[in-house]
Amino acid sequence: MGHDETFNTQGPESLDDVRSADGGTDRSVEDSHVSESVSEPILEMTPRERAMDIFKSRKFNGESLRMGQVLRRVRETLGLEIADVSRKSLLRQDFLMWIERMEIGQIPKGYLTPYLRAYCVELGLPDSEVIAQYTLECGAVSEVRHSAPVPKIGDIAPPKPKWPLMVATAAVMTLFAGVAIGVTQIVKPAPELAPAPAIVAVNGARHSLFEDASEAERPLPTNLQLELVAVRQGWLEIRGADGTIFRSRVMAAGENYFPRLDAGWTVSAKDGGAFQWRVGDVVIGPLGPEGAAVFSVSVDQKLAEAAEMAAPTVAANGAGKATR
Structure with missing residues (x-):
């Protein structure tokens, strides 16, 4: 009997120890699940979010993009092919x-x-932001400025007949x-005599009868050797x-290009500071501000400036050769 009582008193204690051990095991498993859920990686950006990030930053993999390149990168990020966009947009x-x-x-x-x-x-x-930046970068601002806006469906009204206005206009023109x-027929003005040509004194070869011609009527000096020279590596x-x-690539330092004139x-x-306008050894000036992007700079406008700056140098060289 004493042996049985000893066994019964120890049984519940051992069961409690087992339960406490099991409870501790369960808590450790739950804690491990919580730690795994916390350590899960954050979800990546969706294709639409990545596409809008490319559009807003104008960059892809650290490289600055022009608007045409931005459109292509956005399309590829959205998983669209040219054929898909063509089919939907017609x-x-x-x-x-x-x-x-x-x-x-084209x-x-x-x-x-x-x-x-x-x-x-x-x-x-x-679309408004894309069109403004795109036309600025490719030099088609004038085309967009003069293009007629497309009317909305609600604004389209049936054409009104214009023949009454045309008849009235024709009658007024006939009367006038x-x-x-x-x-x-009543008043005939006297014939006007043409003024006699004025005599212009010409002092040798240093003056001309056509010296009064305006600068706008003078042709651009297309024989001027105007060139663009890269002072350091840059895209042109x-x-x-x-x-x-005719050229769209990165030019190395010292590389030059002769654009067509007029x-x-x-x-x-x-x-703009990576390139210089030159005529022979004469530096006309930089293409644009240092470190700033420039778009659609006119070659003909720079040609007129180069002609004025290079003329004294050319004249000095010619005078030096003539005195030898």
Whole structure:
């Protein structure tokens, strides 16, 4: 009996020890689950968030992008192909590729703005901001400024007949013509004598009879050797008057380029201070401000400035050769 009582008194204590041990094990498992849930990685950005980040920063993998490159990177980030955007926007695939390459010379004149707006709708981007920056970078601001706005469906009204206004205008014009003919028959002005040509004194070869011609009527000196020289490594793009790209790459220090003169060409660069205008050994000036991007700088305008700056040097060299 004494042995049985000893066994019964120790049984509950051992069971309590087991339960306490099990409870401790359960708590440790729950704690491990909590620690695992806390250590889970934060979710990555969605494709739409990454696309908007590229659009707002104008950068991809640390590289600055032009607006055409931004459109391409946004499209690729959203997982869209050119064919997908073409099918939804009803735009030709080659037009979309030219927009991304900023080769606007291939796009029909007057259609750049509506094409950009349709492309922005498919990508979910603000069209006004895209159009303003895009046209600024590719030199098509004048096309956008003069393009007629597309009326909304609610603003389109049926055309009104214009024949009453045309009839009234024709009657007024006929009346004025009759009055003018009658006046000319009654009052005939005396014939005007042409003024005699004035005698201009010419002092040798140093003066000219045509010295009074305005600067605007004088042709640009297309024989001037105007060139762009890279003083350090930098990206340069040269376009023709129709938007054709003749050069778009990074130029090394000391590399030069002779643009076509009097042809409406423009120059853009990411760093205006990385390039200089020169005529032979004469430095005309930098392409733009130091460290600032420049877009659509006129070659012909710089040619006129270069002609004025280079003329004294050329004249001095010619005089020196003549005195030898």
